Amino acid sequence: MSTTFRLFPQAASTTANSVDALYFFLVAVAAFFSILIFGLIFFFAIRHRRRVAREVPQEVRGGLTLEIIWTVIPFGLVMVMFAWGASVYLEVARPPDNALQAYVVGKQWMWKTQHMEGQREINELHVPVGRPVKLTMTSEDVIHSFYVPDFRVKWDVLPGKYTTVWFHPTRTGKFRLFCAEYCGTKHSGMIGWIHVMEPAAYESWLSGGGASGSLASSGEKLFQDLACGNCHRVDQPGRCPDLTGLFGKPVRLADGRSVVADEAYIRESIVNPGAKITAGFQPIMPTFQGLVTEEGMLQLIEYIKSLSGRPAGAQAPPGTAPAPERQAAGERGPSLPGSAPEKR
Amino acid sequence: MITATVEQKHYLNAEYGLKSWLLTTDHKRIGLLYLGTITFFFLLGGIFATLIRLELLTPPGDLTNSETYNKFFTLHGVIMVFFFLIPSIPATLGNFLIPMMVGARDLAFPKLNLLSWYLLLAGGLLSMWAMFAGGVDTGWTFYTPYSTTYSNTYVIATALGAFIAGFSSILTGLNFIVTIHRMRAPGLTWFRLPLFVWSHYAAALIMVLGTPVLAVTLVLVALERAFRIGIFDPALGGDPVLFQHLFWFYSHPAVYIMVLPGMGVISELVSTFSRRRVFGYGFVAFSSVAIAVYGFLVWGHHMFVSSQSVYASLVFSFLSFFVAIPSAIKVFNWTATLYKGSISYETPMLYAFGFIGLFTMGGLTGLFVATLGVDVHVHDTYFVVAHFHYIMVGGTLMAYLGGLHFWWPKMTGRMYPEGWAKLSALVIFLGFNLTFFPQFLLGYLGMPRRYHAYPDEFQVLHVLSTAGASVLAVGYLIPLVYLVWSLRYGKRATANPFGATGLEWKTSSPPPTYNFDVTPAVTHEAYDYRALAEEETEGVRVG
Numbered sequence: 071m072s073t074t075f076r077l078f079p080q081a082a083s084t085t086a087n088s089v090d091a092l093y094f095f096l097v098a099v100a101a102f103f104s105i106l107i108f109g110l111i112f113f114f115a116i117r118h119r120r121r122v123a124r125e126v127p128q129e130v131r132g133g134l135t136l137e138i139i140w141t142v143i144p145f146g147l148v149m150v151m152f153a154w155g156a157s158v159y160l161e162v163a164r165p166p167d168n169a170l171q172a173y174v175v176g177k178q179w180m181w182k183t184q185h186m187e188g189q190r191e192i193n194e195l196h197v198p199v200g201r202p203v204k205l206t207m208t209s210e211d212v213i214h215s216f217y218v219p220d221f222r223v224k225w226d227v228l229p230g231k232y233t234t235v236w237f238h239p240t241r242t243g244k245f246r247l248f249c250a251e252y253c254g255t256k257h258s259g260m261i262g263w264i265h266v267m268e269p270a271a272y273e274s275w276l277s278g279g280g281a282s283g284s285l286a287s288s289g290e291k292l293f294q295d296l297a298c299g300n301c302h303r304v305d306q307p308g309r310c311p312d313l314t315g316l317f318g319k320p321v322r323l324a325d326g327r328s329v330v331a332d333e334a335y336i337r338e339s340i341v342n343p344g345a346k347i348t349a350g351f352q353p354i355m356p357t358f359q360g361l362v363t364e365e366g367m368l369q370l371i372e373y374i375k376s377l378s379g380r381p382a383g384a385q386a387p388p389g390t391a392p393a394p395e396r397q398a399a400g401e402r403g404p405s406l407p408g409s410a411p412e413k414r
Numbered sequence: 415m416i417t418a419t420v421e422q423k424h425y426l427n428a429e430y431g432l433k434s435w436l437l438t439t440d441h442k443r444i445g446l447l448y449l450g451t452i453t454f455f456f457l458l459g460g461i462f463a464t465l466i467r468l469e470l471l472t473p474p475g476d477l478t479n480s481e482t483y484n485k486f487f488t489l490h491g492v493i494m495v496f497f498f499l500i501p502s503i504p505a506t507l508g509n510f511l512i513p514m515m516v517g518a519r520d521l522a523f524p525k526l527n528l529l530s531w532y533l534l535l536a537g538g539l540l541s542m543w544a545m546f547a548g549g550v551d552t553g554w555t556f557y558t559p560y561s562t563t564y565s566n567t568y569v570i571a572t573a574l575g576a577f578i579a580g581f582s583s584i585l586t587g588l589n590f591i592v593t594i595h596r597m598r599a600p601g602l603t604w605f606r607l608p609l610f611v612w613s614h615y616a617a618a619l620i621m622v623l624g625t626p627v628l629a630v631t632l633v634l635v636a637l638e639r640a641f642r643i644g645i646f647d648p649a650l651g652g653d654p655v656l657f658q659h660l661f662w663f664y665s666h667p668a669v670y671i672m673v674l675p676g677m678g679v680i681s682e683l684v685s686t687f688s689r690r691r692v693f694g695y696g697f698v699a700f701s702s703v704a705i706a707v708y709g710f711l712v713w714g715h716h717m718f719v720s721s722q723s724v725y726a727s728l729v730f731s732f733l734s735f736f737v738a739i740p741s742a743i744k745v746f747n748w749t750a751t752l753y754k755g756s757i758s759y760e761t762p763m764l765y766a767f768g769f770i771g772l773f774t775m776g777g778l779t780g781l782f783v784a785t786l787g788v789d790v791h792v793h794d795t796y797f798v799v800a801h802f803h804y805i806m807v808g809g810t811l812m813a814y815l816g817g818l819h820f821w822w823p824k825m826t827g828r829m830y831p832e833g834w835a836k837l838s839a840l841v842i843f844l845g846f847n848l849t850f851f852p853q854f855l856l857g858y859l860g861m862p863r864r865y866h867a868y869p870d871e872f873q874v875l876h877v878l879s880t881a882g883a884s885v886l887a888v889g890y891l892i893p894l895v896y897l898v899w900s901l902r903y904g905k906r907a908t909a910n911p912f913g914a915t916g917l918e919w920k921t922s923s924p925p926p927t928y929n930f931d932v933t934p935a936v937t938h939e940a941y942d943y944r945a946l947a948e949e950e951t952e953g954v955r956v957g
Binding site for chain 2: 075088110114118127137141162213219230258261
């Protein structure tokens with residue numbers, strides 16, 4: 071029933087309730103001060119209207135007490151707003167660990183979404199109700215912004231960068247997805263739907279779609295097609311860093327710095343391999359800029375994530391993925407960082 | 415006062431001919447040149463606003479195609495911000511009044527003042543050329559990498575127009591700062607200055623310190639677009655978010671360039687029409703400076719969902735709330751000025767009431783967008799559109815019109831027709847609220863800004879907004895007619911028709927070319943109505 075007229079958006083996520091509570095507080099404060107100021111203006115304007123043409127009213131000097139009162143009270147109120155707003159923002163900005171993961175690529179002028187299981191959608195995203203969903207997002211061209219008003223969440227989607235947004239849907243139905251950052255001619259056409267389904271219905275939707283294997287397996291195929299495996303070999307290390315168990319771990323660089331191998335690091339190492347050279351290796355890798363689409367990039371990342379010592383494709387359920395990875399990192403701790411390839 | 419009926423020599427009839435205007439260094443004449451220029455740009459920007467509202471009357475994009483609509487809102491923004499709002503009050507009223515208010519013959523650098531008008535004109539003409547050559551579709555915010563890599567429109571020419579106009583603003587600011595420091599009349603100490611001068615001083619600081627950053631940013635956009643130098647485009651190793659930092663470092667303070675002079679006008683109006691010294695003069699004066707200073711520290715509040723650091727967002731939100739305090743101080747002090755005043759309701763005072771109400775609502779909704787958790791939802795929606803129109807139109811434009819009516823007799827020597835003026839002030843107030851209040855609701859409902867077409871569920875509120883816009887348009891056209899009419903048929907103005915205290919009212923209307931026959935000496939504080947009454951009584955006795 072999303073095309074019916076309404077004056078207030080549906081509250082369809084846990085965030086929506088947090089934001090609305092804060093919003094109503096702000097509306098109350100704003101209404102109080104608006105009515106106060108309008109009321110005082112009307113009251114003074116009538117009460118103290120000019121009665122004699124040349125009258126000069128008695129002088130009333132400014133009062134320090136009054137000035138302090140109307141400085142301190144608003145200051146206290148805005149600090150409450152700040153603290154409350156910050157707590158809601160931190161909630162929005164930090165996805166929970168157990169979130170279901172999916173990927174979003176924005177381009178002029180459509181949203182392309184990919185599920186871990188391999189389903190791909192355009193201008194639509196199916197998610198189950200009742201559990202948090204975390205989206206990792208990037209753009210193929212200009213800046214877009216992923217906005218679902220009924221969830222009260224929005225985050226910009228940038229080229230050359232990964233951002234995340236998360237939400238915890240609390241009711242089933244279809245909810246509008248908008249691009250909120252002006253992105254060119256058909257900006258207003260870059261809209262879609264988030265379909266929130268009962269978990270069982272979601273599972274059957276997942277199995278019903280014509281996905282040709284999981285995201286990681288698509289990544290593995292791409293890895294082979296691009297011949298990445300010719301250098302990044304497990305059986306014959308030495309020329310290129312071994313990617314097994316790489317994701318989420320610190321990497322020692324040739325210049326002495328250390329970075330964590332996250333999505334952004336892997337993406338950068340593919341499009342601009344010379345930017346961060348792993349210690350002990352030569353900068354021999356060519357750039358793959360223009361050879362890998364943003365969606366392919368996400369598949370490669372998912373494949374590399376899956377190389378955590380377990381066979382590719384046999385990954386843990388997405389929601390629980392981060393924990394084994396951390397564990398794997400811990401297990402391999404002694405051989406870290408950086409020096410490992412040299413030893414081998 | 416009897417002599418007023420005899421045609422005296424004044425700045426308008428001192429010289430005649432086109433050359434006497436185009437080569438004038440008289441700040442009053444330059445003020446009128448600005449008045450004509452910005453009125454033209456206001457009407458042009460208004461035409462685009464009308465076209466936008468007409469398109470949004472119905473959900474599908476049916477009046478124009480998307481390319482054209484995107485150019486409409488871009489040109490509306492570019493023209494209104496760079497060629498109307500920023501020069502509006504400072505370059506017309508400020509130019510005309512600051513030398514008179516400080517008791518000087520002219521601004522410190524009269525030729526620079528004329529140059530700054532030519533720069534605005536040149537920038538405006540260049541942007542208009544871009545408009546007729548094919549337009550620009552980046553939004554007035556020129557966000558990268560859309561503006562640098564993807565847009566196929568006249569980005570460089572438009573940006574260059576804004577760049578040139580920026581120098582007009584810098585020179586005007588420089589002129590004000592030097593004039594206020596160096597050319598005050600004997601006895602006119604800083605704390606005897608009218609608050610109009612204080613707020614222009616604060617705005618001038620922003621003009622001089624902030625505008626160069628905009629200039630640098632626009633040059634970088636042009637260089638990136640022309641030569642792909644790789645500052646903003648991630649494919650070239652640049653960072654598109656860097657543009658947003660640079661752009662808002664100027665463009666947030668620019669909001670205060672627009673509104674601070676308006677606050678100065680309101681202080682004069684509230685005081686004059688309640689015959690009271692502005693309550694808490696010192697607090698109102700320093701709150702202007704505080705707003706100018708804080709304004710430079712809050713740019714990141716435009717970027718809470720831009721991928722900037724979460725901790726940066728926390729700091730920017732915290733600092734943004736600090737701007738609320740000096741703004742609140744002003745509103746409370748203006749309201750307190752009315753207490754036990756002798757209040758009359760001439761047109762300028764109606765605009766002042768309107769300003770205080772609408773600025774209060776604009777300021778309070780500013781708290782919503784400064785609040786991190788709420789901004790995530792309302793950012794880039796019509797809530798933000800409504801908020802900044804309450805500040806810029808409800809605030810600055812109301813103040814501008816109030817000031818224009820208040821000083822019209824001084825500028826032209828003629829009175830405006832009071833009845834028509836009151837009517838149009840009322841129409842503007844009602845039309846404004848009908849146009850923009852529904853946009854708050856639209857925004858919280860989730861309607862994104864810069865949408866050519868939109869889903870059906872938003873239509874009712876859009877229809878209300880468009881209806882309001884047509885009322886507003888009528889409200890703006892009425893003064894255009896009667897003010898022009900009054901130039902010939904208006905009642906002749908006396909030197910001080912409203913019983914105001916400023917030095918500008920101590921000379922004839924319109925003033926002589928050099929403003930004062932004798933440099934005035936100031937012996938009392940601003941807004942001393944008792945002293946004014948005594949002088950008038952003496953004047954009558956002497957006369």
